Amino acid sequence: MRPAVASSADLDVGAAPALALVAGEVSGDLLAARLMAGLAPRLPGVRYSGIGGPRMLEQGLVSDVPMDTLTVRGLLPVLLRYRELKGIQDRLRDRLLAERPAAFIGADYPGFNLGLEQQLRAAGIPTVHFVGPQIWAWRRARIKKIQRAVSHMLVIFPFEEAIYREAGVPVTYIGHPLAETIPLQPDVAGARRALGIPVDATVVTVMPGSRMAEIKYLAEPFVRAVRLLAARDASLRFIAPMAGERQKAYFRQVVAQAGLQDVPLTLVDGASHDCIAAADAVLAASGTATLEVALFKKPMAIAYKVLPAEWMIIRHMGYLPWIGLPNILAREFLVPEFLQHAATPEALADALWFQLTEENNRARLRERFTEMHHGLLRDSARASADAVLRVIGR
Incomplete structure (x- = not known):
């Protein structure tokens, strides 16, 4: 059962030490929990x-509001909810300025956290930002705000350390927590047994994202x-992990509106890692x-779609030719990407078929992804904790 969200009044403010943290999405929740x-x-x-x-929450966080309240993707959706999100930020800021925790730790979610960090740091509260914003991909000018907002940056990709060091931002590369939680040799048979899938089946896992905006644009294609x-190939098995009941209901609604209820796709509650481990190939929304x-x-194969007006804005803001993290880390198109209008059902199906059937490609990807795994593997919980302890002088 999910722990209840509590108010700050539940805290024993006479005890010490105290740390404040904010995560706005599932990936940040995972990162922050490991640090905690x-x-x-x-x-x-x-x-x-x-x-x-x-x-x-399992690690003992007392959360002012449910994290889902902050979960929003894209420039225009954020603008539509700006007053609501700003109100949450202001109330949290006022409480933290009154209680003065030993440090504030923002777990990703830079649009919300950097603004909060800037105000807290100006008031003398040390700030740590966990996962450097992707200034290497877009919005490079954000480094100036980071310089004002962040006492210490924790980065999860090795090439990021030099970027922040050159900008004068104290930084520590801590490795990527996912490289620790995901085994170097996944148990495919065990995952299939857990999901009730025959061990000898050919499995395609479909991952349309955890955020409603992703599901809205990607579910149908x-x-x-x-x-x-x-x-x-009628023997193929198709599964799709759903991040929660809201996402599953919304996915079904999009599929029903498109008249696609008869498609042989099984929705799975959570269990995303089992669904990936069980797969022979994956169709995924761009992201973690x-x-x-x-x-x-x-x-x-990777896909990315947003509101057309938003696409007109952001397509001119990127600095890299890749959007998928595997391709960014490899500095080449290891796997295909389909952006906006290119993310057609036909293109996605053709790309998945190639990934399922070309054995030389499959072997090459296994080798490259294994190298990538080793490069990201560190004791991230200890490394991030060491950095926070240094910041608060412990």
Whole structure:
């Protein structure tokens, strides 16, 4: 059962030490929870408050609002909810300025966290930002705000360390927590047994994202691609992990509106890692899931779609030719990417078919993804905890 969200009044403000954390999405919740687990034995009696998800709550976070309240993707959706999100930020800022935690730790979610960090740091509260914003991909001018907002940056990709060091931002490369939680050699048979899938089946895993905006734009082309693949090979098994009941209901609604209820796609509650481990190939929304797929050594195709007006804005803001994390880390198109209008069912189905059937490509990807896994593998909980302890002088 998910722990209840509590208010700051539930905290014993007389105890010490206290740390504040904010995560706005599932990936940040995972990152922050690992940091909290690394800190707890080294800071007896530590109290955590802020905003976070179920993993952070399990580590003892007292969350002012449910993390889902902050979860929003894209420039225009953020603008539509600006007053609501700003109100949450202001209330949290005022509480933290009154309570003065030993440090504030922002777990990703830079649009919200950097603004909060800037205000807290100006008031003398040390700030740590966990996962450097992707200034190497777009919005490079954001480094100036980071210089003002962040006392110490924790980065999860090795090439990021030099970027922040050159900008004068104290930085520590801590490795990527997913490289620790995902085994170097996934248990494919075990994952299939857990999901009730025959061990000898050919499995395609479909991952349309955890955010509603992703599902809105990707559910229909993804399911149509499944229909095309099923027509090529009726023995294929298709599964799609759903991040929660809201996402599953919304996915079904999009599929029903498109008249695609008959497509042989099984929705799975959570269990995303089992679904990836069980797969022979994966169709994934751009984001952290693509790195998870790479760490599981699976061939994939990546898709990205947003509101057309938003696409007109952001397509001119990127600095790199890649959007998928595996391709960014490899500095080449290891796996195909389909952006906006290119993310058609036909193109996605063709790409998945290639990933399923070309053995030389599959072997090459396993080798490259294994190298990538080793490069990201560190004791991230300890490394991030060490950095936070240095910041607070412990």
